[in-house]
Amino acid sequence: MEVSRHWRLRQQRYALVGEVCPHCDVKIFPPRDICPDCGREARTEYQFSGRGEVYSYTTVHDAPAGHEAYAPYTVAVIRLEEGPMVTAQLTDLGDQPIEIGTPVEMTTRKIGEDGERGMLVYAYKFRPVLRPA
Amino acid sequence: MHAPGSALPEILVAGVGLTPIGEHWEKSLRSIALEAMTAAVEDAGGLRPQALFVGNMLAPALSAQTHLGVLLADFAGWRGIEAATYEAAGASGGVALRQAVLALASGEMDRVMVVGVEKLTDRIGSSVEAALAAAADADFEAVQGLTPAAQAGLLMRRYIHEHHVPEHGFAGFSLTAHANAVGNPRALYRRAIRLEDYASAPMLSDPLNLFDAAPVADGAAAILLTRGDRHRPAGERTPIRILASAVATGPLALHDQPDPLGFEAALISAGRAMAQAGMAARDIDLFELHDVFSIYAALALESAGFAERGQGWRLAAEGEISRTGRIPISTLGGSKARGDAGGATGVYQAVEVVLQLQGRAGEAQVPEAQVGMGQCLGGAGATVATHILARADRL
Numbered sequence: 001m002e003v004s005r006h007w008r009l010r011q012q013r014y015a016l017v018g019e020v021c022p023h024c025d026v027k028i029f030p031p032r033d034i035c036p037d038c039g040r041e042a043r044t045e046y047q048f049s050g051r052g053e054v055y056s057y058t059t060v061h062d063a064p065a066g067h068e069a070y071a072p073y074t075v076a077v078i079r080l081e082e083g084p085m086v087t088a089q090l091t092d093l094g095d096q097p098i099e100i101g102t103p104v105e106m107t108t109r110k111i112g113e114d115g116e117r118g119m120l121v122y123a124y125k126f127r128p129v130l131r132p133a
Numbered sequence: 134m135h136a137p138g139s140a141l142p143e144i145l146v147a148g149v150g151l152t153p154i155g156e157h158w159e160k161s162l163r164s165i166a167l168e169a170m171t172a173a174v175e176d177a178g179g180l181r182p183q184a185l186f187v188g189n190m191l192a193p194a195l196s197a198q199t200h201l202g203v204l205l206a207d208f209a210g211w212r213g214i215e216a217a218t219y220e221a222a223g224a225s226g227g228v229a230l231r232q233a234v235l236a237l238a239s240g241e242m243d244r245v246m247v248v249g250v251e252k253l254t255d256r257i258g259s260s261v262e263a264a265l266a267a268a269a270d271a272d273f274e275a276v277q278g279l280t281p282a283a284q285a286g287l288l289m290r291r292y293i294h295e296h297h298v299p300e301h302g303f304a305g306f307s308l309t310a311h312a313n314a315v316g317n318p319r320a321l322y323r324r325a326i327r328l329e330d331y332a333s334a335p336m337l338s339d340p341l342n343l344f345d346a347a348p349v350a351d352g353a354a355a356i357l358l359t360r361g362d363r364h365r366p367a368g369e370r371t372p373i374r375i376l377a378s379a380v381a382t383g384p385l386a387l388h389d390q391p392d393p394l395g396f397e398a399a400l401i402s403a404g405r406a407m408a409q410a411g412m413a414a415r416d417i418d419l420f421e422l423h424d425v426f427s428i429y430a431a432l433a434l435e436s437a438g439f440a441e442r443g444q445g446w447r448l449a450a451e452g453e454i455s456r457t458g459r460i461p462i463s464t465l466g467g468s469k470a471r472g473d474a475g476g477a478t479g480v481y482q483a484v485e486v487v488l489q490l491q492g493r494a495g496e497a498q499v500p501e502a503q504v505g506m507g508q509c510l511g512g513a514g515a516t517v518a519t520h521i522l523a524r525a526d527r528l
Contacts, residue, residue: 030273058286058338060278064263067278075283077388085388087274100294
């Protein structure tokens with residue numbers, strides 16, 4: 001079990017807290033402390049809106065250990081509206097077809113179980129933004 | 134062929150060896166590696182290496198074994214020599230080869246053995262998937278259940294979307310690899326497939342199907358290198374020189390790449406290698422690329438300059454990647470049909486390029502091959518190792 005590892009990432013997993021570069025204003029997620037664009041220090045916290053659109057998506061049938069119970073599941077790369085991309089499962093899909101460009105928003109869901117005692121791991125997933133009927 | 138402009142001192146191939154890739158239940162990691170290393174030493178007329186560089190990715194996760202350098206050096210009877218493992222996921226073997234080239238180029242060493250080895254079949258299913266997924270960003274990719282096949286599926290869908298690839302547009306990669314493997318007695322799947330087989334294959338990570346993905350299994354490949362000014366290879370065999378060796382990296386996570394379909398690390402790695410060799414894409418007679426997924430073959434062809442962006446799939450669709458085409462790839466089956474032994478791949482590729490350049494590829498021989506390139510990928514193109522080899526008698 002990796003309790004501290006999951007705990008350490010709680011701000012990212014539950015709230016999409018990243019960083020903004022104070023030098024070039026680039027938004028950064030996940031946080032990495034050094035701006036990937038200008039190479040200077042970037043430790044200013046930044047709260048992402050959780051809104052974005054699907055850059056690409058696929059389905060996992062052969063799941064790795066810890067995820068078998070959830071297979072098949074849909075994984076996507078999401079382009080956040082602030083710029084960076086993030087890898088996340090899609091959820092609450094219902095009958096809505098997913099396409100490249102589908103608007104999505106962040107939500108919190110169980111993502112897996114860790115270790116023999118089955119500690120539950122929660123994290124962000126993304127769901128389609130509800131459209132008016 | 135262009136006049137040689139290699140920036141490297143003369144580094145020659147003294148011997149090569151490899152095992153078939155397969156489910157070697159009866160063999161351990163050390164015995165598979167020994168088989169390849171022994172074959173390379175015999176090929177080199179009994180030459181003993183001063184150092185052993187190991188390329189391996191999965192032994193810590195799947196065999197509970199680290200410290201492969203000393204394990205394999207001792208097992209081979211080379212107690213006392215320098216030895217260590219290099220790990221860069223699927224690019225491990227290419228990175229180990231690069232380190233051997235650097236050691237020789239520095240003048241510190243004269244004779245270096247590189248072995249790429251993987252033992253995957255002691256574990257099954259989800260454990261292997263998890264070990265492979267660990268090559269991605271564990272905190273932000275693998276935690277979401279992302280697998281290597283899913284990464285490839287994501288890229289393939291985006292590629293099809295941006296470049297308007299027709300249905301089954303990638304089939305040519307799988308068909309060519311399987312057709313080529315028929316001529317390779319050491320290939321895992323020595324069987325040609327038809328378009329109908331490809332079209333009816335089950336989805337792995339849509340739009341990526343079973344025939345877009347390479348099967349992973351056990352295997353080892355070894356290559357013994359020398360400095361030409363200190364050890365000339367003996368015998369009649371065509372001398373092969375390493376003209377270029379380059380490694381480049383990009384962001385680890387696919388989502389951190391500013392332009393995922395640009396395959397930037399491959400672009401940099403291939404560009405550096407060609408600059409080092411003083412060559413361009415048109416000078417390369419065959420290209421052993423890392424077709425662990427068919428989409429990566431298309432992206433590798435584009436980033437190395439064999440096709441325009443978005444057009445790599447057309448080379449497969451139009452027969453240009455066959456052994457008699459414009460740029461033969463996967464000439465002995467590639468990862469798709471020879472089989473993929475994870476971090477051993479870069480060494481398999483180098484050995485296969487040598488066999489082609491020396492005219493030892495049997496029924497899989499590419500005619501008139503004088504310059505060959507090998508390129509292996511760690512993750513979704515996060516680490517890329519490229520090597521260019523050539524017949525030294527034609528330089």
